[in-house]
Amino acid sequence: MTVDGGPFSEVSVDQQPEGLRAVYLVETRDSEEARQIAKLFGDLQNRVQVLQLSMGKLVSYVVQMCDADSSLLDEIALMLKGHYSFVVTQRSFDEIIYRIVTELCADTSSKLLPVPQCSICGRTEPFPSVVVNLFDEDGQVRLSRSYCASCAASATATSNKEFVRTLLASDKKRIRGIERAQLTRQRSCKQPIRFKISR
Numbered sequence: 640m641t642v643d644g645g646p647f648s649e650v651s652v653d654q655q656p657e658g659l660r661a662v663y664l665v666e667t668r669d670s671e672e673a674r675q676i677a678k679l680f681g682d683l684q685n686r687v688q689v690l691q692l693s694m695g696k697l698v699s700y701v702v703q704m705c706d707a708d709s710s711l712l713d714e715i716a717l718m719l720k721g722h723y724s725f726v727v728t729q730r731s732f733d734e735i736i737y738r739i740v741t742e743l744c745a746d747t748s749s750k751l752l753p754v755p756q757c758s759i760c761g762r763t764e765p766f767p768s769v770v771v772n773l774f775d776e777d778g779q780v781r782l783s784r785s786y787c788a789s790c791a792a793s794a795t796a797t798s799n800k801e802f803v804r805t806l807l808a809s810d811k812k813r814i815r816g817i818e819r820a821q822l823t824r825q826r827s828c829k830q831p832i833r834f835k836i837s838r
Contacts, residue, residue, distance in 0.1 A: 647781060649774040650822070652803045653831030657768060657788055658688075658705040660732045661712040664740060665698050666725035666747065673698050679718070686711065690765045692740050695749030699740050701732050703766045737763050757787035758810045771803060772831075773814075784810055799832050800824070 667673045673694065680689050680700050692699040704711060709730075716728040729736045737754070744751045757764050767785035775781045786794075786806055794809065796802040800822045807817040825833040
């Protein structure tokens with residue numbers, strides 16, 4: 640299977656559960672405050688998924704947790720509001736809050752950091768529902784594609800093999816040959832699910 644002339648020998652599909660999300664925006668006074676906030680979110684990574692959205696004067700993060708108990712998200716907001724003068728929080732992630740982050744970055748000369756986008760619909764998606772990686776003969780990831788929950792749910796299929804075929808066939812990258820490639824499941828009880836690609 641090729642894309643832009645590159646051969647692939649293996650494909651993996653990693654499905655992640657959706658969870659509760661929250662966005663935290665903090666205007667910092669100096670680099671020390673930014674370091675303190677970075678440490679806070681770094682320490683949380685063993686309990687929640689964390690992605691930094693911006694750095695500089697405006698520091699912002701989005702977190703996702705699979706636990707139904709949202710008290711930790713409230714604790715983060717209270718702690719930030721107790722220590723910093725300008726804090727904005729939202730208990731979800733959508734295009735509106737991301738636009739606010741983008742505009743505040745421009746206003747404060749802060750740096751907006753890369754965030755994954757769905758490879759089908761283009762929606763900004765900090766924690767993709769599905770990530771598909773394509774590997775070369777040396778086992779190196781040559782192409783990584785991310786898919787939002789909505790596009791993943793639209794990829795109706797009767798098996799994991801057909802699921803990955805449907806996603807890649809719908810991808811904006813126009814990955815050629817997926818419909819004809821032979822996919823053989825690699826034996827493993829671990830995630831992500833891997834398939835050997837043969838032509």
